[in-house]
Amino acid sequence: MSDHRSMPVPDGLEGDRLDTAIARLFGLSRTRAAELIAEGNVLVDGAPAAKSDRVNAGAWLDITLPPPPNPPAPRPEPVPGMRIVYEDADIVVVDKPAGVVAHPTIGWSGPTVVDGLLAAGVAVATSGAAERQGIVHRLDANTTGLMVVAKSEIAYSSLKRAFKERTVEKVYHALVQGHPDPLRGTIDAPIDRHPSGDGRFAVVAGGRPSVTHYTTLEAFRAASLLEIDLETGRTHQIRVHMSAIRHPCVGDTLYGADPTLAERLGVxxxxxxxxxxxxxxxxxxxxxxxxxxYPEDLAKSLEILRAES
Structure with a gap:
């Protein structure tokens, strides 16, 4: 069922483009807001408007939000390179390769952890939305390493609570450009969707509280290997925070990394x-x-840096 909303434009959006105003009001990307306007689902004071029109505070908005599409259902599909590190009646811990997301999602046709576990005959907890059963935390598609998935309902609720209460220790290694100063520190900066609506996240005033602790393990000529302890678990948190202090993860072109360095290191x-x-x-x-x-590509890049430094 579609969802119809009517409201006046708030004072804080005075003078904004219509697509920006709709995106901010409903937490949509600007692209999605522009699509709604183009489809005739947005009226301003009862009349259709263009996405670039400026809005006036108090103008009346009528918006029809179509129902969100259903994410694809999980399907048993082996995931090459995904290793089960530990399994018992309640939990399964996997070592996730690159190019794999946690669960099926709209717009993703590649492999997922949930599909890989189903293919391996691992029954996961049925709590949560059908497509993300058993998933209590996630890693980005191209971040490798450890993920725990709940198999029993008690494990699902217990682990969800543990992640929320920050009692889970999550440690990452990141190779970042340059040399953070100080060599160890804490980045405490709120994160939310990037205002551009292009899928990135950013440090944004009023975003969700986000805290990252880092320690330099090894310094090379052009980069530093950091150990990172996450206090919170926001989407893209390490990538956003390292980019915000001008030391993006090597190879992370979405957040401003130098493609030449990544190419040289084979990342x-x-x-x-x-x-x-x-x-x-x-x-x-x-x-x-x-x-x-470390997976092979990351280990090899460190060998190259050590040989040069």
């Missing part, structure tokens, strides 16, 4: 690896810890 994605995951087991109540070694 075709962001250099970011979830190396350690520790939490209290949801039914055994003991602390469990898992570690993962």
């Amino acid at each position: 075709h994605r962001q250099w970011l690896h979830a190396i350690r995951l520790a939490f209290t087991h949801p039914t055994q109540y003991r602390r469990v810890e898992f570690t993962s070694s």
Whole structure:
């Protein structure tokens, strides 16, 4: 069912383009807002308008939001390179390769962790939306490393709470451009969707609180290997925070990395690896810890840097 909304333009949006105003009001990308306007689903004071028209505070908006499309259902499909590190009746811990997302999602036709587990005969918890069953946290498609998935309902609710309460230890290694100063520090800066609506995230006033702790492990001529401890778990958090302090992850062209350096090191994605995951087991109540070694592309780039430095 479509969703019809009527409201006046708030004072804070006075003078904004119509597509920007709609995007901000409804948390949409600007592209999606422009599509709604082009489809005739937006009226300003009862009349159709163009996406570039400027809005006046108090003008009346009528918007029809079509129902969101349903994400694809999970399907058993083996994921090459995905390794099950640990499994018991309640949890399964996987080492995720690059090019794999956590669960099926609109616009993604590649492999997913949920599909790979189904193919391996692992039954996951059925809590949550059908397409993301058992998923209690996520890694970006091109971030490698450790992910825990809930198999039982008790594990699902317990792990969801643990991630929310920040009792899960999530440690990453990142190769970033240049040398952060100081060599160890904390980045405490709120994150939200980038105003451009192009899928990026950014440090935005009024965004969700986000805290990243980093320590330099090794410094090379053009880059530094960092250990990163995440206090919060926002989408793209490490990538956004490192870019915000002008030290983007090597290979992360979405967030301003130098493509020449990445090419020289043979890195075709962001250099970011979830190396350690520790939490209290949801039914055994003991602390469990898992570690993962670097995948081949990341290890090779470090060899090149060490040989040069």
